[in-house]
Amino acid sequence: MVHVSSSTARERFARAMRTLRQTKGLSQEDLAERAGLHRNYIGSVERGERNVGIDNLERIAQALETELIDLIGRSD
Template sequence: MEIREVFARNLKAARRAKGLSQEELAHRAGLDRTYISSLERSLYNASIDVVDRLASALETEASDLLKRRPEKK
């Protein structure tokens, strides 16, 4: 799995765990909702600054959004 896909999966999971909509996360991070949607679908690459903004908005570490986890079989 490519890092962009890892990030997309972790971003979506973290957002859902916080009970946030894409729109609310976008608002907290100062981004557009459609950009969040595109990130979660692995359509765009996020800059390191965007990863940091999203991590802050989710009250987590940027490294958590980039961490590879074992895939479920």
């Protein structure tokens, strides 16, 4: 049986992304610039408001200097 958390995958990913960004001492603006995305987009991802496409997931992971699989794995 698979355990399903009460929070959505999107919410868990948002928390993992925010935590890693903060651990690296980056602001949302810094991350947005590194990823080539708008700062409002990064904020909405971190609030769990957006479903993020695979291309943007990869851009965010690269900007955080981590592998995509590791970033996604943090959200388990």
